[in-house]
Amino acid sequence: MRAKSLFVAIGVALLASCKPAPAPQKVAAKPAEAPKPADYYGTNEPFAANAVYFVLTDRFVNGDKSNDHRNQGKGPALHTFDRPTPGAPKGKSDNVGYLGGDFKGVLDNAQYIKDMGFGAVWITPIVDQPDEAFTGGEPVKWGGFWTDKGKTGYHGYWGVNFYKLDEHLPSKDLDFRGLTKGLKAHGLKTVLDIVMNHGSPAFSMPKAQPKFGKIYDADGKLVADHMNLAPDKLDPKNPLNAFYNRKGNLAQLSDINENDPHVLPYFLGAYEQWIGQGADAFRIDTIGWMPHPYWHAFTTKIREKHPGFFMFGEAFEFDANKIAEHTWPENAGVSVLDFPLQKALSEVFGGASAHKPGAGFERIGEALHLTDGPYANPYDLMTFYDNHDMPRLDATDEGFIDANNVLFTMRGIPVIYQGSETGFERGTAEHAGNRNYYGQARIDAANDSPIYRQLKRIANLRAQTPALQRGLQVDVELQGDRAAFYRVLQEGKTHQIALVLLNKGGAPAQFVVRQGLQAGRWSPALGGAAVDVAEGGQLETTVAPHDVAVFLLDAPVTDASLKADLDRGMARARRHTAG
16 A cells, blocks of 8 residues: 555656646747948059158258268269259259258158148159269250250169169168158158169260169179160170160160069069068059060069059050050059049140140040949059159149149049149159259248148048048049049948039039939038938039039948949949959
């Protein structure tokens, strides 16, 4: 009986513990995730954040007179400091000798450059130059072209030792490494101008001169010598002659033979050295004079050690199809200076001395190649309106202001040549004042110039506005004195739409924008009241003569027509691929 009772008790307990399981709870369905906004950008190139200020170092500021070497080169034919160009009209000047600009002069004014709104400084070549004026070739004269007799290497493009600093540039406690470090402390990158197409003038001298036509290595050993011989007289079996081509191309300059196996390693070693001392990017001189395979080999080797290193080339051509070849990845795969756009800018904003009206904004539109163009990416191009190798922009103050408003809002990476911020030597060509000394006094007085004040305004806006740096461009109107377009950057956490309105006319211009206009509160980036736009509404504003208005909307793109234009731009802006 006791065992039976125990069995019953255990059974009851087991039954009590075996209650039915509760009914399963219904799991709430996750809400569908919103579709990820499409990416819209013109370029992902980090360097595009930086506008570039171009310094011809010897002609910028003499910060250290102890490195002027005023007694270099003995006698009137050979001395190197202060050589006025013959034939100057009364009241005009030009010079083909050294005038004292140096690294210290650049670094002393780094904050001036940064405050203007720039993020990078491009300096002319820094390598060792001949120590005398050239005695061959045709005599330099006022307004002369390809004339070098009596000229010096003040500009830096006559390299004789590409591993050695020219003695006119550093100071006792400031070498190239110190310059790049100092610029970086001011938030400025260093763009180094590099030359591989040619060395110094090499032949036609009445008597051979030291260094001319010669190239030395890092140890000071002679590796190339033109021997004052015309190119067709060079002996290809002589290793010192083999460094050069037997067919010249630019005046009497020694022409580098890209097929000599010693050439590429020489220049790779030299320019790797300068990267190691702080160069952040390269401007490649005369890229069009050497073949694509050479540049492909050079840029590939540089990027193997320095992934993403930014480079842009100078191909002095106004044919977009021609210069675009350098941007293709199977060639150099670099950016280029946008000479076709430069020509358009000159036609639109120049011509002050001739008192002729400029072309309309439609001329600029033709040169942008926003879709279906020949460039690997038009948004990576370096945009400019003048430089040291062509006549400076011949424009009124208003013309310079209008040109700057375009450069700092439209596609591309802006470049401004020293002095253009105040209209210095406007309209002048090389050997007619283009490269004249700028100097500290003009920098100190820059704020008196309306060009400078308006440049500072628009350049700093670009520096603070991601859409103006890297955004895809959609044109609304480019006609006559009026331009209206969007720059849109939608990528990651950045969602920014910029509406740019430009008026280059002499009277106020009223803009009424409906096309692609998204609902929201549009903030004026340059002052004024915000504009609330309803769905299907419009933005109406007046832009003063020779002025710009920029409205910003920090929001994802939702307007259907703008999305359609952006989708088209994304699909058709970057066309060329290898293979």
